[in-house]
Amino acid sequence: MDFRQLTYFLAIVDHGGFNRAAAALYVSQPFLSQAIQVLERDLGSRLFHRIGRRVVLTEAGTALVPRAREALHALELARASVGAVRELRAGRLEIAAMASPAVEPLSTMIQRFTERYPAVLLSLRVALTREDVVEMVRTGGCELGLLTTSSPLPSRDVVPHHVGEDRLVLVTPMDGPFPAGQAVQREQLEGHRLIVGQRGTxxxxxxxxxxxxxxDVRIAVETEHRMAFLPLVLAGVGLAVVTESWADLSERAGALVLDLEPASVQHNILVSRKAQLTPAAGAFLEIAVPPAHRSSL
Known part of the structure; x- marks a missing residue:
């Protein structure tokens, strides 16, 4: 068993099949299948059930996934440590983020990081809920994750760092039901249709x-796609409660942004793995998290 075989194995898991994995890896599908067959012989266990064009992990394959990620992370750590000597003139950092904090504060964090380390490739992965962010970091899919939460994190398998807060605001059409410049009491939302995210947000x-x-509020649309909020609001489908990070974009699109009373605050939390971080992840934390806030929640 070697690192290349583990890379092939995880590519099949992450891309959902041999054909997509082969395309992503720029290898032929027969070559990839042969490499996995060799790995299965070495391990003495089947890793995938092949059902037509679909593949499903066997029990042995499921057990291998976290260990394979740990092994590849260890290799990346070794490679990146060498890059750290060269002041991070190369490398890659994967960050999972929910939609709202990906607008801010993640954009500002990335701007500061790329100004200092322009040669490090940042890969941003979408996470729909805070649990998704924690799981992607905990299992090694990403080294860092950014989430919003109004309550304690569901896992202690990651290290949390408080990086700021966002108030919830109401976004309406310019000719909507509430006047500009006046806060909306939550009771005033009675009978209105809302556009919301999925459960877990x-x-x-x-x-x-x-x-x-x-x-009595009505759920007009439930969507995982945050960029759909604004077009739906402007089309009169419903009102949207979003974090303040969306305020500027909403106003520039022609929507009205109003404060909500009483105020509701979401905490922005950057989470990292408990294991040793690569130099790129460590450098990102140094830039993104004020010293007083590291591991503060």
Whole structure:
């Protein structure tokens, strides 16, 4: 068993099959299949059930996934440590992020990082919920993750760093039901249609909390696609409760942004693995997280 075989194995897992993995790796599908067959012989176990064109992990394959990620992470750590001697003139850093903090504060973090380390490739991966972010970091899929939360994290397998807060605001059409410049009381949302994220997001939790308090709001659209919020609001489909990081973009698109009362705050948390970080991840933390806030939550 070698690192190349583990790379091939994880590519099949991550891309959902041999054909897509082969295309991503720039190898032929027969070559990839042969490499996995050799790996399976070395391990003495089948790693995939082949069902038509689909593949499903066997029990042995499932057990191998976290160990393979750890092994490749160790190799990347060794390679990146050499790069650190050259002041990070090369390298790659994978960051998982929920949609709202990916607008801010992640954009500012990346700007500062790339100004100092322009040769390091940053790979941003989408995570729909805070649990997704934690899982991607915990299992080694990404070294860092950025999430928003209004309550304690569901896992202690990662190291959290508080990087700021975002208030929730209401986005409406310019000719919407509320006047500009006046905060909207949550009771005033009674009877209105809302565009929300899926369960597990702070935006959805806010809408569910309104219902729990007896405020009859209607869910017009539930979507994983945050960029759909603005077009739907402007089309009159419903109102959207979003984090303040979306305010500038919303106003420039022609929407009205209003404060909500009482204020509801989401915490932006950057999480890192408990294991030793690559120099690129360590450098990103140094830039992104004020010293007073490291491991503060």
């Amino acid at each position: 702070g935006i959805r939790a806010y809408a569910d909390d309104l219902k729990a308090q007896g405020i």
